[in-house]
Amino acid sequence: MSELETLRELIKERSLKVASEPIFKLSSGKLSRYYIDLKQITFEPKSLYMLGKVMYQRIKELKPDGVGGLTLGADPIAYAISMVSHLEGDYIKPFVVRKEPKAHGTGRQVEGLLKAGDRVVVLEDVITTGASALKAVSACKREGYEVIGVYAVVDREEGGRESLEREGLKVYSLFKVSDLLG
DSSP states (O other), X not given: OOHHHHHHHHIIIIIEEEOSSOOEEOTTSOEESEEEOTHHHHTSHHHHHHHHHHHHHHHGGGOOSEEEEETTTSHHHHHHHHHHHHHTTOOOEEEEEOSSOOSSTXXXXXXXXXXXXXXXXXXXXXXXXXXXXXXXXXXXXXXXXXXXXXXXEEEOSSSHHHHHHHTTOOEEEEEEHXXXXX
């Protein structure tokens, strides 16, 4: 079994929760029959490394300088990709986008070692409406980064991809929810 297939099985086993009726409240406020808790993957070292490796293999083709997204879902994924890139002799820096700019110190919303003009991929654990990714993309653009795409682990297939594409963004995902439910 490939690492991608193993990862899909791990997500189905550990992260996917399915109910007979909509009981899971999503960050969008909508109720759903299923919930995808990727922290069950990203908080476990072996599966996090596997996720970082698979995502790095896909993302490296885009030649980004950095990867990151809205905290907390994107953080471990960005760190894993960055670590794997280093092990592969590459150098993709992680960054973190706060939900709001800091109220003290530098007042930054985006933390990392990137500079204006750097090419970045915005990461998402799960895309539903695309609102979180758009918030991260906006913050990155304010920093002067060139956003070359949005990459999610799972696309819930609920309009988020289309919403992001309407903004002119290229959207990629390892899995669609239909890959996990089927």
